Amino acid sequence: MPMPELPEVETIVNGLQGPLIGRTFTGVRIGWENIIARPTVSEFQRRIRGRRILSIRRRGKYLIFDLSGGDSLIIHLKMTGQLLVKPADAPADKYGHTVFDLDDGTQLRFLDVRKFGRVYLVADENEVVGALGPEPLADDFTLSQFSALVRKRKGALKPLLLNQRFMAGIGNIYADEALFVAGLHPRHKADTLTDEEIERLYRAIRQVLRQALADEGTTFDGAYRKADGREGRHQENLKVFRRKGQPCPRCGHPIERIVVGGRGTYLCTRCQK
């Protein structure tokens, strides 16, 4: 059950803007205190009340709610977190650990089976997202910029793509998919890449993320859902992820699963070097 990555988080943000921008928080019920990363639970409850949502953005895999008064509400969904907007009188959701009440009679509900997700309320968003690497889909994220970043690294490509300080927003699904499209092995070392391979990787990352965004994300086992509760479509277009034993879409060789950097990793050993 992979977590929401850049395309999923962006799709969720897009779905939340309509129902939530302009709303004011009137209170919050916290059923699992560890969900609140900062500040303390009591201060969080006191500080969120009366704040109006001015805008909602994505940075990496984080959702950032810009609030009146200057604070930012920042949410990371981690593995299994979901955000849904429902009327306050709708039946309670299973695993709905945190429920924000809004001034129009609706609620923002944070569901999380595994309780890995985290919520922050901070005056300066950089306390939470300040160390993230560049956004791979930003217009000003160029090949030469990517190349310069890669040239500083020497480890295996898969852990590098998962490192949010290197680049923000890529997780296990899109790391595997991008490496397949680039024809690069997940254990290929960054310091042995040719200029041509770096360009292939740069283009593959952007292409894979754009396609997934167009498909409104990947849903596995119902874990990720859009803000309206519906599922994404990209699981139908995955080339290697979770496809162990199935034929490689490029050469027909069976997809294999290996472990790289402690992560399950899918690849075609014939196409990826």
Next chain:
DNA sequence: CTAAAATCCTGGTGGC
């Protein structure tokens, strides 16, 4: 400096 391992969680899986 890098890299690996432990940590947090619980539904699902596989073994017997």
Next chain:
DNA sequence: TGCCACCAGGATTTTA
């Protein structure tokens, strides 16, 4: 059928 040990998995922290 029932029980149970084990696994996935992002980001952070700890250890080597």
